Amino acid sequence: MAHRFDPAILRDYDIRGVVGRTLGPADAVALGRSFGTLVRRAGGRAVAVGYDGRLTSPMLEAGLVEGLTASGVDVVRIGLGPSPMLYHAAATLPVDGGIQVTGSHNPGDHNGFKMLHQCRPVFGAAIRELAAMATAGDWETGAGGVSTVDVLAGYVRRVMGKCTAAFRIGWDAGNGAAGPVIEQLVKLLPGEHHLLFTDVDGNFPNHHPDPTEDANLADLRALVAAKQLHFGVAFDGDGDRIGVIDGEGRVLRGDQILSILVEPVLRAFPGAPIVADVKSSSALFDRIAALGGRPVMWKSGHSNIKAMMRELDAPIAGEMSGHIFFGGDWLGFDDALHAAVQLIEAVAESGKSLAALRDAMPALVSTPELRFAVDPARKDGVVAEVVARLRASGARVDTTDGARVSTADGWWLLRASNTEDMLTARAEAGDADALARTVAAIDAQLALSGVARHDARDAPH
The missing domain is CATH 3.30.310.50 (Alpha-D-phosphohexomutase, C-terminal domain)
Structure with missing residues (x-):
């Protein structure tokens, strides 16, 4: 049966709406039918599916799986976790695409879907094409199978890498989906780690999971001060945005975080292009050039940045909003957990404190x-x-x-x-x-x- 989506949920980068008003289980089923059809017509057979910690995510995930299997696609369920864990699954499992059920950093009654096909983001015209398939009922049919795979431990090991730097760090998961990953990650990391709100709770009882709002960093700032930590890191609801507090309680924006991360990257890839969005500070673009890199200013939005990274083969990119994207084996995905570990290593390699690196930035x-x-x-x-x-x-x-x-x-x-x-x-x-x-x-x-x-x-x- 054909299905019409509320046009308001068809965003440029993903599908996102208010559950019970513009988004519901029938939309999840229809999206599964359309996405499964897209995968099958491209010669694919399987899709990985994950979901965040919102109260409505299990319901939407169930509808999505129903729609995907009805289109004849096999589903590999990876369960609750951050969006980057789904990206990891899509890149490492024998699947042809992936969908994360997530409301990201939006209010608790919002939810939606982030999609990738053959490890590339599905956005813009592709989302409108999925909606057109649903409106026309232009779907493949079949009976796909369902399996469950635990990818959390493998993802944590991948994020951890070979990090040996030891700092005293605070971690604030904001009761979002990154919490269980952080709990496992800090067991592997050297140093001393203090955790806030790593239990997943879609009511977000402590603060809203958006580290770009300073008010949401108050608990982390207090922890850093009380424990005299070197710095603190915070994450949004689905773990693809990072916020940072230095040892003096100052917030580092996404462009400032990237300006620290680019130094070791440009030592490894001299002269490489580095992509940042138009909201980013002029100081970042000047810093990239001073380090011998090629600064590239591009459109805001994770799908836009990922597409430009692929075009230029850029090793790293970022947005002021706290999305940090990694090339190479990370395929251009934004991963705040990986960004946190890379920040630890970059600060250690600098031989300075994070506060000293912040002090050295232009006084703008x-x-x-x-x-x-x-x-x-x-x-x-x-x-x-x-x-x-x-x-x-x-x-x-x-x-x-x-x-x-x-x-x-x-x-x-x-x-x-x-x-x-x-x-x-x-x-x-x-x-x-x-x-x-x-x-x-x-x-x-x-x-x-x-x-x-x-x-x-x-x-x-």
Whole structure:
């Protein structure tokens, strides 16, 4: 029987909605039918399936398995775990694709699906094609088998690698799906480790699992201070975003984490391209160039970054949002657990503390990501209007993803969100006065397009 998805859940990078409102078990079954059909028509036979710790994930996983097997595809269930564990399974098991049931860092009543086929992300037009199959009921039929494989221990060993560096570290899983992996990983790592909220609980009783929000790092910051730890690491709900607190309690953003990780990478791969998203600091791109690498600014969004990494054969990439992507054997996947271990090794190789590495970074100030609600029909149009006005005025504008504008004070970015009905902006400058002027330029452009000013409580970093 054909099935129509609510268009709101068909995102650019994945499928994501509010369970009980825009997303339910019937959607999971239909997605399984479409994805299984995609795999079979490409000559494949098996799909790995995992799920995160949200209360609705087991229900959606069951529907997904029902749909996949009804399309004639065999399913390998790997159970509860972070998204990177599913990516690991898809790369190491005899399967042709993988689907993770996850709401990522979104509110507890949200959920969705991240997909890959032949170790490449399924996104954009491919997601729309899956929806079209469902609408038409254009599905293969069959009776696939179901098996269960425990991949956690193998994944932990792979993440651990040959790490021998010993530090005193705090780990905050936020009651997300990374918790059981962290519990096993720290048993193998040298040093002293203190764990927070590693029990998986889809109610998220301690704080929301999004390490890009400073308020969610309060417990980790307190732990680092109380135990006088070298640093702390935190993870989102499905373990593909990392947050970091140094020994002095300061937050390191994704671009700052990447600026530390690139040094050992560029020693191993001299002159290599390093990809970072348009939200990233100019200091990161300068750092990559100073180390002899080739900085590449690209569109935000994990699928966009992965595609560019493959095109350039880049060994590492990152986003300000805390996604760090690894090339080589990691096939461009974003893995916050692996990023944490790589950070441990990079800090050890530097011979300095993480706080000292943070001190050595340029003294720039920036806003957090500013968000503006906008009529969905106007979202892209507003950005186009701003670009047109800026170009007419002779401004320096990069349109890789929205408008990134360079000024004497610094730079600012305005782009349409790929996941919400929002415009997002960010600004960076040399000092607070310069930042205020830069933010004022954003406000002025938005006002010209009839969009409300940002909340004055947004504070610079």
